[in-house]
Amino acid sequence: MKIYQNSNEPIYKQIAVQLREQILTGKLKAGDPLPSIRGLAQDLKISVITTMKAYEELASEGLVTASKGKGYYVNAQDERMLKEQHMRQLEKHLSDAIYSAKIAGVGLEEVEQTLEMLWNFDEE
Amino acid sequence: MTNNTLTLSQAHKIYTGDGMGLHALKLGIGGILMYSATISAFFIVMLMSQGSVSEARNELSGTGFINTFLAIDAGIILMITGLMHYDRQLPGGKYFRTVKGGFDTYRKMKNASLIARVTALIAILIFGAFSHLLGVFKLSYGISDIIYIGAFLLLSIGEVNFMNYIKNPALRGFLTPFIIFATGLPGVILPNVFDGNIYIGLAVAAVAVPFILISQKAMLSDYKKNKWNQ
Amino acid sequence: MNNAIEINGITKKYKDFMLGEVHASVPCGFATALIGANGAGKTTLIDILCGVTGKTSGEAVYFGNMTDIDNDNLRNRIGYCSSANFFPLEWTLKKVADSVELGFDNFNRQRFSELCKRFKLGDPAEKKQKKLVQLSDGNKMRAYLASVLARDTELLVLDEPASSLDPLARDMLCDLFREYLSERDGERSILFSTHNIADMEYATDYAVFMANGKVIEQGFVEDLKEKYILVHGDAENADKARPFMISCSGGRTSFEGIALAENAGMLSTFDTAVETPTLQQLSVGILRKAEEDDQ
Numbered sequence: 001m002k003i004y005q006n007s008n009e010p011i012y013k014q015i016a017v018q019l020r021e022q023i024l025t026g027k028l029k030a031g032d033p034l035p036s037i038r039g040l041a042q043d044l045k046i047s048v049i050t051t052m053k054a055y056e057e058l059a060s061e062g063l064v065t066a067s068k069g070k071g072y073y074v075n076a077q078d079e080r081m082l083k084e085q086h087m088r089q090l091e092k093h094l095s096d097a098i099y100s101a102k103i104a105g106v107g108l109e110e111v112e113q114t115l116e117m118l119w120n121f122d123e124e
Numbered sequence: 125m126t127n128n129t130l131t132l133s134q135a136h137k138i139y140t141g142d143g144m145g146l147h148a149l150k151l152g153i154g155g156i157l158m159y160s161a162t163i164s165a166f167f168i169v170m171l172m173s174q175g176s177v178s179e180a181r182n183e184l185s186g187t188g189f190i191n192t193f194l195a196i197d198a199g200i201i202l203m204i205t206g207l208m209h210y211d212r213q214l215p216g217g218k219y220f221r222t223v224k225g226g227f228d229t230y231r232k233m234k235n236a237s238l239i240a241r242v243t244a245l246i247a248i249l250i251f252g253a254f255s256h257l258l259g260v261f262k263l264s265y266g267i268s269d270i271i272y273i274g275a276f277l278l279l280s281i282g283e284v285n286f287m288n289y290i291k292n293p294a295l296r297g298f299l300t301p302f303i304i305f306a307t308g309l310p311g312v313i314l315p316n317v318f319d320g321n322i323y324i325g326l327a328v329a330a331v332a333v334p335f336i337l338i339s340q341k342a343m344l345s346d347y348k349k350n351k352w353n354q
Numbered sequence: 355m356n357n358a359i360e361i362n363g364i365t366k367k368y369k370d371f372m373l374g375e376v377h378a379s380v381p382c383g384f385a386t387a388l389i390g391a392n393g394a395g396k397t398t399l400i401d402i403l404c405g406v407t408g409k410t411s412g413e414a415v416y417f418g419n420m421t422d423i424d425n426d427n428l429r430n431r432i433g434y435c436s437s438a439n440f441f442p443l444e445w446t447l448k449k450v451a452d453s454v455e456l457g458f459d460n461f462n463r464q465r466f467s468e469l470c471k472r473f474k475l476g477d478p479a480e481k482k483q484k485k486l487v488q489l490s491d492g493n494k495m496r497a498y499l500a501s502v503l504a505r506d507t508e509l510l511v512l513d514e515p516a517s518s519l520d521p522l523a524r525d526m527l528c529d530l531f532r533e534y535l536s537e538r539d540g541e542r543s544i545l546f547s548t549h550n551i552a553d554m555e556y557a558t559d560y561a562v563f564m565a566n567g568k569v570i571e572q573g574f575v576e577d578l579k580e581k582y583i584l585v586h587g588d589a590e591n592a593d594k595a596r597p598f599m600i601s602c603s604g605g606r607t608s609f610e611g612i613a614l615a616e617n618a619g620m621l622s623t624f625d626t627a628v629e630t631p632t633l634q635q636l637s638v639g640i641l642r643k644a645e646e647d648d649q
Contacts, residue, residue, distance in 0.1 A: 037539070037540075042532040048535055049384060049559035049576050053576045130456065137452060138456045138457045141445055218434075219440050219441055229457075
């Protein structure tokens with residue numbers, strides 16, 4: 001895991017993003033424990049409350065569950081939920097792309113073409 | 125107040141790094157060395173002016189010289205340690221207030237320090253007595269002199285305790301040596317007045333013991349009220 | 355959430371200074387920073403909490419149920435260290451160990467030696483020893499910290515531990531904090547005071563701000579960063595923005611300050627830029643407000 005301490009993205013968000021990715025890609029499996037809150041804080045050289053906030057965010061999304069006194073565990077991800085999570089990610093990235101397109105004055109058609117080109121490029 | 129199992133010596137070690145026995149030993153040896161050094165210095169001066177060892181020894185012995193220096197050196201040792209303070213604003217002061225036992229440990233340390241001081245005083249006096257008995261340096265009235273010096277220095281230990289009622293440290297530090305020497309002086313002079321009457325010396329010593337105990341108690345309760353709990 | 359210390363209306367009267375009433379919490383499992391200018395009352399509050407000095411009124415509840423700081427069980431559970439001259443200056447590391455070993459039930463001499471070596475202070479078991487007075491201020495503080503960390507405690511209370519340390523040692527202090535907290539996950543807490551929070555930002559979970567003897571703000575750092583915003587703007591808009599800000603300072607071309615997050619919308623109409631404050635920026639903003647109120 002890597003953290004940018006001087007980035008505009010809050011540190012807890014950076015942690016949440018990276019753990020979310022590990023869960024959604026299956027790197028962290030159902031039942032796996034997350035690192036202890038204070039252990040992770042020690043490793044990353046950040047405050048305890050920051051890691052805690054990242055974990056709480058993941059818990060509120062239903063990705064992990066706090067087990068009293070034992071830390072956080074990864075939940076079993078059902079297919080539909082997982083797809084939904086991925087869709088949310090997709091929408092977020094596309095929104096960013098649309099934002100850039102609008103700033104650059106690029107029309108929908110051109111965006112579609114670019115998307116198609118990138119899609120095919122990726123498949124090759 | 126919490127009960128704890130610290131001994132007087134352990135309490136003393138928490139505050140000073142030395143146990144009670146080691147502290148008494150350091151004080152006793154310090155006093156004896158200081159006394160020996162003073163006497164030796166005067167002996168050498170006398171030796172140079174008189175030319176022979178026995179002449180020089182005679183000059184010094186039985187003149188009140190030896191008594192005076194015994195009293196002064198023992199008094200200095202008592203004063204140095206009697207004036208040690210452990211207030212909150214002094215180095216270590218905050219730490220001492222957090223150790224187990226709290227004020228009870230402070231009280232034990234102060235009692236250990238008192239015992240060590242009295243022990244050291246006795247050791248210095250015994251050294252003086254031996255030097256007299258062995259005929260190295262003679263005192264005018266022998267053991268009587270020792271009793272008088274000891275008795276009045278015991279009184280001064282009690283007085284140093286009462287000096288703690290003077291809250292201004294500069295004034296206290298200034299006055300304490302005067303008080304000690306003013307009290308020690310009769311210990312040197314009175315044997316001449318009473319022709320070495322040992323019972324008067326013993327009577328003063330008998331008064332000094334309860335005086336010390338009362339002063340110690342008063343000093344501790346004053347400290348608790350005006351310093352510790354503030 | 356449990357509190358390691360719950361401070362309920364503590365006051366202390368001096369001839370020329372009045373502390374409190376202080377109401378504050380030190381949450382269990384976290385590092386709490388007591389932030390304030392010199393003379394704000396941080397040391398007095400810490401001294402009262404550790405039984406170093408008496409209080410005029412109020413109460414502190416430790417570990418949920420203990421209130422008597424004279425209780426040895428409680429004394430043993432707290433690792434306190436003052437900002438300077440914690441031990442007599444003529445002491446060596448060995449004397450420190452001899453004293454602390456008797457003064458508390460949970461001192462580990464082996465661990466003290468390890469910490470001294472880690473802090474490059476030398477071996478306290480060796481014959482030839484330097485006295486504390488011969489050490490630099492930073493090394494003195496390291497020796498004090500070693501004596502406290504060599505005890506198995508549940509709460510560290512440190513008065514200005516970072517102020518005499520160089521940048522590397524401050525970084526190490528932050529590591530020590532996190533190590534202490536993580537060794538017994540959630541059971542240990544830290545309270546430390548500082549007048550310069552920048553170096554301790556990534557080791558602070560909860561912040562208590564003090565000014566003129568009073569607590570003026572407190573909360574978990576992540577919550578405070580959502581409660582407040584950092585606002586920048588052009589100098590020409592400063593007068594319009596100021597009523598919506600907590601505190602604000604500026605020069606000829608721009609102004610900067612903090613505001614409540616709920617005013618972000620209003621402030622954006624004055625062509626301002628808004629971002630999440632660092633704890634340092636938050637501290638400056640909150641303490642500046644206290645100073646302005648005082649005048």
